[in-house]
Every structure is written in C-alpha cells, then in structure tokens.
Amino acid sequence: MKSVGERVPKLDAADKAAGKARYVQDLRLPGMLEAKVLRSTVPHGRIVSVDVSEAWKVRGVRAILTAKDIPAKAWGYAKDTTALKGDRVRRIGDELAAVAATDIEAAIEACERIKVVIEPLPAVYDIEATLAPGAPVLHESKGSNLVQTHHYEHGDVAAAFAKAAKVVEGTFTLPAQQHAALGPVGAVAEWDANGRLTLHDPTQIPFLVQRDLAEALDISPADLRIVQPAIGGAFGARLDLYPHEAIAALLARKAGAPVRLLFSRDEDFQTDPVRPRTIVKLRTAAAADGTLLARDADILVDCGAYVSWGSMTPVVMVNTFGNFYQCPAAKFRARTVWTNTQPTGAFRGFGNPELLFAVETQMDELARALKLDPIEFRLKNANRPEEVTPAGGRITSCGFKEVLEAVKAKLKRPAAPAEPHLKRGIGVAAVFHVGGGARIYRSDGCGATVKVDDFGKATVIVGATDIGQGMETAMAQIAAEELGIPVSMVRVATQADTDVRPWDVGVHASRTTFIAGNAVRLAAKEAKKQIEDARAALKLPPDAPVDKVVRAEHFRQKGRLISASAFYDPPTSMVDKANHGNVSAAYTWGCHGVEVEVDVETGQAVVKRVVAAHDVGRAINPMLVEGQIEGGVVQGLGYAMFEECVLKDGRMQNGFFLDYRIPGIKDVPDIETVLVETGDPEGPFGAKGIGEAPIVPIGPAIANAIADATGVRMREFPMTPERVWRELRNSR
Amino acid sequence: MKINLTVNGHAVALDVAPHRTLGDVLRNDLGLTGVREGCSTGDCGACTVLFNGTPIVSCLMLIPDAEGASVVTIEGLTKDGRPDPMQAAFVEKGAVQCGFCIPGMILASKAEDVPEGNLCRCTGYKKIQEAIREERRRTRPQA
Numbered sequence: 083m084k085s086v087g088e089r090v091p092k093l094d095a096a097d098k099a100a101g102k103a104r105y106v107q108d109l110r111l112p113g114m115l116e117a118k119v120l121r122s123t124v125p126h127g128r129i130v131s132v133d134v135s136e137a138w139k140v141r142g143v144r145a146i147l148t149a150k151d152i153p154a155k156a157w158g159y160a161k162d163t164t165a166l167k168g169d170r171v172r173r174i175g176d177e178l179a180a181v182a183a184t185d186i187e188a189a190i191e192a193c194e195r196i197k198v199v200i201e202p203l204p205a206v207y208d209i210e211a212t213l214a215p216g217a218p219v220l221h222e223s224k225g226s227n228l229v230q231t232h233h234y235e236h237g238d239v240a241a242a243f244a245k246a247a248k249v250v251e252g253t254f255t256l257p258a259q260q261h262a263a264l265g266p267v268g269a270v271a272e273w274d275a276n277g278r279l280t281l282h283d284p285t286q287i288p289f290l291v292q293r294d295l296a297e298a299l300d301i302s303p304a305d306l307r308i309v310q311p312a313i314g315g316a317f318g319a320r321l322d323l324y325p326h327e328a329i330a331a332l333l334a335r336k337a338g339a340p341v342r343l344l345f346s347r348d349e350d351f352q353t354d355p356v357r358p359r360t361i362v363k364l365r366t367a368a369a370a371d372g373t374l375l376a377r378d379a380d381i382l383v384d385c386g387a388y389v390s391w392g393s394m395t396p397v398v399m400v401n402t403f404g405n406f407y408q409c410p411a412a413k414f415r416a417r418t419v420w421t422n423t424q425p426t427g428a429f430r431g432f433g434n435p436e437l438l439f440a441v442e443t444q445m446d447e448l449a450r451a452l453k454l455d456p457i458e459f460r461l462k463n464a465n466r467p468e469e470v471t472p473a474g475g476r477i478t479s480c481g482f483k484e485v486l487e488a489v490k491a492k493l494k495r496p497a498a499p500a501e502p503h504l505k506r507g508i509g510v511a512a513v514f515h516v517g518g519g520a521r522i523y524r525s526d527g528c529g530a531t532v533k534v535d536d537f538g539k540a541t542v543i544v545g546a547t548d549i550g551q552g553m554e555t556a557m558a559q560i561a562a563e564e565l566g567i568p569v570s571m572v573r574v575a576t577q578a579d580t581d582v583r584p585w586d587v588g589v590h591a592s593r594t595t596f597i598a599g600n601a602v603r604l605a606a607k608e609a610k611k612q613i614e615d616a617r618a619a620l621k622l623p624p625d626a627p628v629d630k631v632v633r634a635e636h637f638r639q640k641g642r643l644i645s646a647s648a649f650y651d652p653p654t655s656m657v658d659k660a661n662h663g664n665v666s667a668a669y670t671w672g673c674h675g676v677e678v679e680v681d682v683e684t685g686q687a688v689v690k691r692v693v694a695a696h697d698v699g700r701a702i703n704p705m706l707v708e709g710q711i712e713g714g715v716v717q718g719l720g721y722a723m724f725e726e727c728v729l730k731d732g733r734m735q736n737g738f739f740l741d742y743r744i745p746g747i748k749d750v751p752d753i754e755t756v757l758v759e760t761g762d763p764e765g766p767f768g769a770k771g772i773g774e775a776p777i778v779p780i781g782p783a784i785a786n787a788i789a790d791a792t793g794v795r796m797r798e799f800p801m802t803p804e805r806v807w808r809e810l811r812n813s814r
Numbered sequence: 815m816k817i818n819l820t821v822n823g824h825a826v827a828l829d830v831a832p833h834r835t836l837g838d839v840l841r842n843d844l845g846l847t848g849v850r851e852g853c854s855t856g857d858c859g860a861c862t863v864l865f866n867g868t869p870i871v872s873c874l875m876l877i878p879d880a881e882g883a884s885v886v887t888i889e890g891l892t893k894d895g896r897p898d899p900m901q902a903a904f905v906e907k908g909a910v911q912c913g914f915c916i917p918g919m920i921l922a923s924k925a926e927d928v929p930e931g932n933l934c935r936c937t938g939y940k941k942i943q944e945a946i947r948e949e950r951r952r953t954r955p956q957a
Contacts, residue, residue, distance in 0.1 A: 095905040098913025099920060100897065101848015101888035108847040264852050264860055264935050265914040314850075314914035315935050347853040550912030550936050705908040705941075712938035713911065739857035739933060747939045748930050 085562040085569050086767045089705040092555045093574065094312075094548070103312040106268040106284050107344055114270070115144055115182040117333050117343040118189035119326065120196050121353065122171035122178055125422045125732030126205035126218060129169055129198070132179055136195040142188035145337035146196075148179045152332050153300045157323070160229060160389035162221050165298060165328035171200060172220050172387035173422050174733050175353035177325050182333040182341045205422040207732055209359055209384045212419045220387060220420040229385050229418040232396035234404055234661040236472040237411025242376030246367035250447040254364065254440040255798040257726040258384070259357035261429060262744050265314010267354055268344035269327050271334035278305045279331055280579075284313040286320040286547055287588035288580050294323040299331055309579040316549040317717070318428035319354055321590055322390045351737030355427030356727060358392040358418075359384040360436040366444040372454045374463040376411035377441070379403060383418045383433075384426055392426030393418040395433030397522060400661045402434055404473025405669070406441070406514035407463045412472070414661075422732050428590060431777045434515055435718065439799065442511035442782035446789065456510050456786070457490045457673075465514070465671075467760075474662040475669070479762040479770070481697030482671040486512065488695035488756045493675030496690075503683045506690075507791025510675045511782035517699065517770035518668030518762065519652045520591035527651035528594075529584025530601035532561055532609045534644045536636055538629030540565055540609070543575045545586025546598035551773055552706040553594050557602045559702050560766055564606035565613075567628060584647065592771030595702060596668065597650060599766035604648035612644050652764065668762045668770045672696040674715070674779040678787040685807025687788050689719060692780065695756035699770030704757060707772055711755045714776025720745045722781030724800045819880050821846070822890030828877075836880045837861040837872030840887060848888035848917045852933075859932030862918035863887050869922040871931070888917035891924075900924055900949045907945040911936030923949070 097103050134146045149168025156164055166177050179196050183189040204218040211217060212227040220227055243249060270282040279301065285291050288308040296303040313320070326343050334341035345354065361382045367375040381399065385392045396416035403414050449459035465471070467480040489510055496506045519526040530544040542561050546553050554574035562569045575582075586598065613628060616635040635641045652667035675693040680686070694711050701707045724743050728735040736742045761768035785796045794809040817828045821844060830839055840846045840863065849872055852860030856874040863872045864886040872885075891898035897905070900920050910916050915934045922929035923946045934942065 089908070091905050091908065092910055094913070095908075095910040096897065096901075098910050098916050099888075099901040099904045100892050101846075101917040103913050104847070105850075105914060107851060262935055263912070263914075264850070264858060264933065265912060266852070313912060315912040317935070347855065347858075552911070709908050709911060709937055709941060712940045713936050714938070716938035717935070738855055739853050740855065744933060744935060745939075746930055746933060747928055747942065750939045750943075753938065753940055 085559045105314045111340040114340040116186040117182045120179040120193040122176040124200045127200040127202045131199045133197040137192040140192040142184035145182040157298045163388040165325045180329045182337045227420040232416040234400045234414040239411045239413040242411040247370035248451045249367045250444045251365040254362040256360045256436045261317045261319040263315025269330040270342045271330040272340040280307045298328045313549045317430045321428040348737045357429035358426035362440040364440040368448045378413045381416035386423045386425035388425045391428040398433040399437040405471045405475035431774045435778045446786040476664045479760040481758040481760040484758045485673040485695040489673045489675035492693045505680045505791040507787045509786025511779040513672040513778040515775040516666035517670030518666045519593040519597045521654045521665045528586040528598045528601045529649045530605045531647040532605040536633040540572045545584045546594045547589040556702045561606040592773040601650040603766045608646035667764045674783040676783040676787045680791045685803035689751040691752045697758045699762035699765045700768030711776040718777040718780035820884040836875040846887045860918045862921045903945040903949040909941040909945040
C-alpha cells in the first residue's frame, strides 16, 4: 500500500488554516438581502393575530412573510410542522414571521415592529408528565403526546430473570445536549429567471433536502439545486429539513433577490435541534458464573414540539440492544413524546450514548456483584467474528476481544493520593456501533465518478459530504491507491452541487468512508482498467506514465474518455416490523478505559487519563481516525461531565457559550488511542466507519471509574460536582 | 467616524459608524472573512486577531478603540504565499477538522502555549496541542 494507511494531511486543511475556506456566513451575492425570523416568546399558545403593517415602514425592508403567505401544507417526519406557524405556537422560538431587508439591522427592527397577539395555553415540558392523562396536547389531531412506540424482543425474558443469580436495575437520566458546532447555522437562497432555486446550505443531506424542500415549497425537485459551502461542524444537527431553509427560499422568491438567513448564536442554542432528553429504565440479569442472561429496557425520548430524528433514536438503541454481547433474552420498549420544547434531532451516536450509559453501567455493577473483573466479564459475553445475533445482525469482522484486551493492558490502577479528600479510580465501558452504513432509508447508497485527465491528474466526484471529518482526503487516498498514482495527483471536487454530484443519502451513521469509499474504489478500478486497455490498444510500454497513456487516448479519433462511474449500496436490509434485521454491512467495536480523581469534599470528578481502543477495520488515514476518536472522546466527556440545557418554563436558561460550557483545551485529559485493524471483508481496503463510536463509551467509563473511586453510582448526566456531592452525601 | 489603523501591515483609512465592532469591520468592510464570527459575545474565540501583538476577540472591541492600532488577521500570517510555521504545524499534525475555529486558534497559539479562550468542537484539542508543541520546537529551538 502506498497511499492507504498514510498520515496524509487533510486536503482542505491549508485553506482552512489560511482563513480561505468559505462558510455560509462568508457568502455574498450581488444584491443579497439579509433575513431575520420573528420567533415566539410563548411556549404554547393560540395565535390570534400577526400584524406586519408597521414593519413595512422600516427603510430597507423588501419582503415580509407570515403563515398566510406560504404553502399551508405540513411537512416533516410526522407532518407536524410548517415553515411559519399560523394557528398555534408550540415552543419558545417558533417561527411567526420573517423579514428580508437590505441590512440586518433593518430586518431586526422590522421584526421588532411586528405586533403579535398570542393567547397562552397550558404547556408541558416534562417527558413523563406529557403522557399523563389531562396533559395539554400539542398536536390535537394526533390525539395525545405519544409520537410512536418502538418494540423489540428475543428469548424468554421472564424465565431468564427468574433464574438469574443477580439482577441489577436502575433509572438513567440524560439531558438535552447541544451540538454547539462553531460555525453558525444559515442558508443563502437565490432564484433564477426560470424559476429554479439554488440553495447554498451547509446541510448533511443535500439530496434529501432537494426532495423535502421541494415538497415544502410546492415546487418540483428538478427546479432545486443544493450547493454546500464549507460546513462549520454539524454532528447530526443538519440531518433534516428545517424551517429556516424554507424561509430563506420563500423570502428570496418574494423579494426577487438573493437572501441570506443566518442564525445568531443564541438563536442556534434556543431553536436548533438538540440530542433528546432521554430516560432509560433498565434491568440486567446474569448467572453466578458471569453469563449474561437477559435485559429489559423501558425508555422515554423527547421529540420536543415537532418530530425530527429524535423520534428515531430508539432504532439505533434497538440495534445495540439486540446485537451487543451474547445476551440470550432481551425486551425493549421506547416511547417518543411531544413536549413544548426545542425539537430534538440526530446527534453523533444517535441514541447509543443514551442507551449504553445504562447498559455499560449495569455491566459494571454485575461484574462487581459477581466479583469478576469488568473486562473479563465482558470478554466472557463478547460477540465473536462470524456470528449471527438473535436480532439478525451478521457479525463479520469483530475486534471486540482485541479492544478489551488493549484497554486491560494499558489501564493501570493509579496509586492512592496522599490527600485524604482525593480518591482515584478506574473504569471501563465498551461500544458496539454500525460501521458499514446503516439502512435506515431504503437506499444506503452512494455514487462516484473518477476521471483521469491528460496530465495524469484524477478527479473524484462523489456524492458524499465532508463535515470536517476528512471525507475528501480519505477518498483521495482510496482513489490514489487503486489507480496507482500519488495522492497529490488526485483532486476531490468539493462544493459541487446536486446538479453535478451523483446520489448519496447523506453524511450520517459513520457511513461515508465505508460506503462512499467503496463507490470511489469501484470507479477508480474501472478507470484504471480503461487506462490499461488504452495502453494495450496503443501498444504503449508498461512503464509509460499515466498522463502519456491518457493523452494518447484522448488525442486520437475514436479514442475513449477515461472516466468511470460506480454505485455502491451495501448488502444489508432495513429492519422488519419487529426490529430484526441486518442494517449494516460491518460493525465496529470499542472500549474506553478511564482514570478519574474525585474530590469527595466538593464532588468534583476530574478525568486524568483515557485509553480509547477501537476496531477501525483498517485506518485509511490513521491521523484522521485519531482525530475522530479524540474529538468523540472530548465531546462525550462534555456530555457526561458538564453539558446540559437548563430549561425553565420552556426556555433554555444557558444559551451562550459562557453558560453552556463545552470542553475547552484545559478540560482535555491525557488520551491514548489504540487502533485495532481487523480488516473488514466488505470495507474499502478493510476500513470500517468510526465517526460516532468514540463519543459513546466515554461517559459510562467515567461513571464506572467514579464508582470505583468512591463507591457512588452515578445514573444522571452531566455528572456535575453538585450531583456527585449529593450522591456522596446520600451514601453516607 | 474616521478611523486609521494598520491591518496586516497595510495602512487603512475607514469611515464607519462608531457602534460597529472591529470584527464586523474586518469581515464586512475589508473582506477579511478569515475572522470568523462564532458567537458575537466574546466566548468562543473564533474572531481572535492579534491587536498590537496580543490576541483579542475582535467581536467585543468597538472600532473607535482600534484607532492607531496594528491588527493582524489570519490572512496576514501567510507571507508571499508561504504559511506561517503555526499554520504549517496545524496542517501537518491533523489539527484541522471543520476548520471554523482554526484561524482564531492559530492566532491565539502564536502568543499563548495553551489557547484556553478558544473553543473547538471537532478535534478534542489533542492535535492542536501537538501542533503548538511542534511549532515551538521548530521556531524556538533550545540553545
């Protein structure tokens, strides 16, 4: 291998380090207007009137929209939302009106002059109370606040619990987590004279936005082109169609000029989707010899006021629940609910961090109760290569044993501190996640074209999207390897739009390296064959360089264009109604070992050291894989230790970076990454997806280390000093 | 009001409203969009510039306070098309993911060993720490 496995610097890193990358906030089109959305300050209420007459008097205003100016058709996963709300508001931040003006100050002033009358209704914020009889119903046509129920079962759960030597149970509470991507949310819309819309949009799903936005605007998807600027972080936040995308498009059409709609940071915190608040009630049973027997989960997930991907997080939970460990019996129920709060969406890990906090805590509790080493207990019940699980998951490459053993070898019990108020402990937790795509849509495919020009340079045009993880670089390395040319001779066409790029379902589910990588590899292989065919036809020697062969082929009549396209869709299926099936062509395994120090007087727990071992199949670029692992570990550390949306009467109280603290450079522990390369048979050069898995096990590993240090079992994130201190006090 | 300052080594004369911030003027009047606007409340550090050699968040400085100052933005670090050693170290060490925070992070790292005022949501900071150590090793070799 010449290119695969190399620590190639990211192809876009130099531009980003030079300040040359263009994000949505950097786009400026001639005549472009700036837009502002007027949002509800009432969490639940009936809209009596929205009067925009005074707003028109502000100089510079070019368009104002309210609900009566736009298509009335509801859209979204549960068909429960519109771009602007006309009859009811269901959360603080609901879109009431929107203004486009020549400058942002005018747009803001116009919004302030719009007179809104809302008759307040009783609201419900709590995810348990929202299902109680008599709770205010958000969407009356739906009958109740229950969005959907997900069920799963295998084995005889009741019998397994009855014969168990040890059963542990607990309730685990997880907060809403903000994506807090540093690049603000926004979109720029422009219409051409033929009535075609171009939307510059940092979305993760350009082709699905093409479909969904066309539906929301009541236009043909053929008249819509999505162009992605550089994306300033996403982590799942840009995985759906959101009202602001439709609003920007509608304002631009009304004004007859390009419109840019950018969120302020507090707008981002208050209104953009979050990881759902979740409550997991779990019981796990084991035999005296440490054989896992059964688990039983009952879960509540918040959707907020409108349904987006939050309601589907149980699908990933189920995948773990039915597949992870050799567990002969399992029963699962998850209900998703509407509340008068911020809508919830996809966030890296997608339900798995929530579920595995509970599962991996109880694995630790059982190991302790049965006097087994936590890693030996996991090894005893670990999945193995080439097995089919009761859920129908087909395990192929499986480095579970290797990641557990790597952590066991590297995580050493620290010496006890001299200070009596400081306690040190160690803890581990493991993860199972999709690593070969995830068939949650009917397609899990991606297309790619590889062309080679007369200068020997290859261009890759691929449907996949980069959100910072290094998609372009990985694709260039795969193409270079297959073509037998240096990475420096490969370009990946970035910021290409949906008119040019081949289909891709989007960047999610840790799928891009695996799915897009396979598509690029297939296309490159075919392009290479075309070059070799030309070499033979032209009778050029085997050592004639690629550029010479291609030039000779392109410079003759009846020559052939050196360009090949391929489509890859993995050999998987959607789950059936009982949530059985094999959604991914490969699964990834990981284990985190953590050392913490707890101050038992203040409750402050500090993570000192992390060993993060992951089965990555094969690292196409070890430096970028390490970056995914380190980034995931630190994001998961924030979720476990201090990130939380504090809600009061439906309003987030801490919607600034000062109060909603994401990890800073001084919060970062010593992180040692271990890459286990199992060489997946289906992955491109053996690679598996690794984007999400690293955020999952860090939280329960920290909780288990706190238990080891203090004897106190934390079952709520974030594990703030106050919460730890209260548990310590209660345990005395 | 009329403001004179030096930006990336060039004298600049401006006539701008006094309530505007330095970051806004750099981005929107001078086209220096490498000055990223991440929060506008001084908390994220994405808009960091060097102000008379000291890193500051340009979203919190009103433009009258920049009178006579020398300001360096990320665009000013690249000389004759060649990256500054800190830019090069960030690229080589894999410290860039989405890249939004990176211009501010690089400018802060020129002056601080631990840029604790600059937030990054992607990298987990470890490769940023490695890049800073690498730049120090190259530019300040021990005697």
